[in-house]
Amino acid sequence: MMAGPFAYRRAETSQQACELLREFGEDGKLLAGGQSLIPMINLGLAQPSALIDISRLRELDGLELRDGLLRIGAAIRYRALEQSGDVRKAAPLVAEAIRYVGNQRIRNVGTVGGSIAHADPAAELPLVFSVLEATYEVTNGRSQRSISAIGFAQSRYSTLLAEDELLVAVKLPGAEPGWGWGFQEIARNAGAFAMVAVAALVRTNGGVVQELRLGVAGIGDRAIRCRRYETAAVGSQLDDLPEGSPFLIDDLVAADDPLTPATYRLRVANVLARRAVTDAWRRSTAAVS
Numbered sequence: 001m002m003a004g005p006f007a008y009r010r011a012e013t014s015q016q017a018c019e020l021l022r023e024f025g026e027d028g029k030l031l032a033g034g035q036s037l038i039p040m041i042n043l044g045l046a047q048p049s050a051l052i053d054i055s056r057l058r059e060l061d062g063l064e065l066r067d068g069l070l071r072i073g074a075a076i077r078y079r080a081l082e083q084s085g086d087v088r089k090a091a092p093l094v095a096e097a098i099r100y101v102g103n104q105r106i107r108n109v110g111t112v113g114g115s116i117a118h119a120d121p122a123a124e125l126p127l128v129f130s131v132l133e134a135t136y137e138v139t140n141g142r143s144q145r146s147i148s149a150i151g152f153a154q155s156r157y158s159t160l161l162a163e164d165e166l167l168v169a170v171k172l173p174g175a176e177p178g179w180g181w182g183f184q185e186i187a188r189n190a191g192a193f194a195m196v197a198v199a200a201l202v203r204t205n206g207g208v209v210q211e212l213r214l215g216v217a218g219i220g221d222r223a224i225r226c227r228r229y230e231t232a233a234v235g236s237q238l239d240d241l242p243e244g245s246p247f248l249i250d251d252l253v254a255a256d257d258p259l260t261p262a263t264y265r266l267r268v269a270n271v272l273a274r275r276a277v278t279d280a281w282r283r284s285t286a287a288v289s
């Protein structure tokens with residue numbers, strides 16, 4: 001399908017980008033890496049009257065680890081995350097998850113901010129940012145606010161961002177001693193979106209779970225934290241961790257899609273959750289022994 005005509009503007013500052021968003025209203029779209037927006041335009045799923053190019057905004061750049069806090073600019077590309085020693089050190093869960101995003105071509109171009117704002121329910125980054133309890137810095141050009149990654153996506157392709165706001169950066173607390181991490185994903189083929197992806201963080205003491213965080217993407221309309229499982233697992237050893245199913249099913253509302261029945265994806269989520277939690281438990285116990 002041919003894209004319809006649209007205006008193209010390159011913003012020089014984030015303030016200008018927000019002003020252009022206000023000028024064009026809901027028909028104006030920010031353009032970062034274009035790896036989701038352009039396919040949507042080509043498929044006729046989005047028909048913006050204007051594209052506001054933010055790919056060269058210096059304010060959205062930068063990847064730094066300072067005082068135990070990792071700050072990732074919204075325009076940082078997946079490839080830069082993949083290659084960063086700071087990310088491997090402070091957020092190994094992110095470093096692991098990034099390998100599953102699309103293919104090398106997508107990772108060379110797609111951005112962190114684009115992934116978060118696009119809010120695909122199967123995307124890896126919103127999942128790991130929710131488990132890591134990241135904070136998103138957002139601006140409308142006049143004022144800034146911080147939004148928790150948990151609850152940022154409201155449903156498929158919908159977030160808490162106002163029409164004139166743009167994402168500036170993600171802030172992550174660096175990995176603390178004693179925590180272990182695990183990430184598991186199954187996709188129909190290499191480079192495709194996840195059918196199910198699971199991220200886990202576990203902190204143990206003497207092999208006993210003190211704290212656990214578990215998130216699942218690919219089921220439902222956004223990444224979900226499995227709160228009932230997280231609570232039930234505290235006080236368990238590896239061998240007596242709760243069976244995932246009853247807890248996961250409680251937290252996850254799965255719908256059939258044309259290729260995969262919901263019951264199958266829930267079964268996969270259950271298996272992947274067990275594997276991710278086991279990996280996280282092992283890393284945690286190795287770290288504290």
Ligand SMILES: Cc1cc2nc3c(=O)[nH]c(=O)nc-3n(C[C@H](O)[C@H](O)[C@H](O)COP(=O)(O)OP(=O)(O)OC[C@H]3O[C@@H](n4cnc5c(N)ncnc54)[C@H](O)[C@@H]3O)c2cc1C
Nearest residue numbers: 030032033034035036037102110111113114115117123167
């Ligand atoms: C073949 C293929 C396979 C893929 N596989 C995966 C996968 O496995 N996992 C995965 O997570 N993704 C996958 N993607 C999507 C890819 O990761 C996109 O790059 C990403 O979703 C969007 O990032 P972008 O920078 O390209 O954003 P764009 O496409 O430029 O923008 C996407 C949306 O975000 C908005 N936006 C962008 N930046 C900002 C900002 N700073 N503030 C506010 N709004 C903003 C835009 O207005 C637009 O609505 C795949 C894409 C393709 C084409």
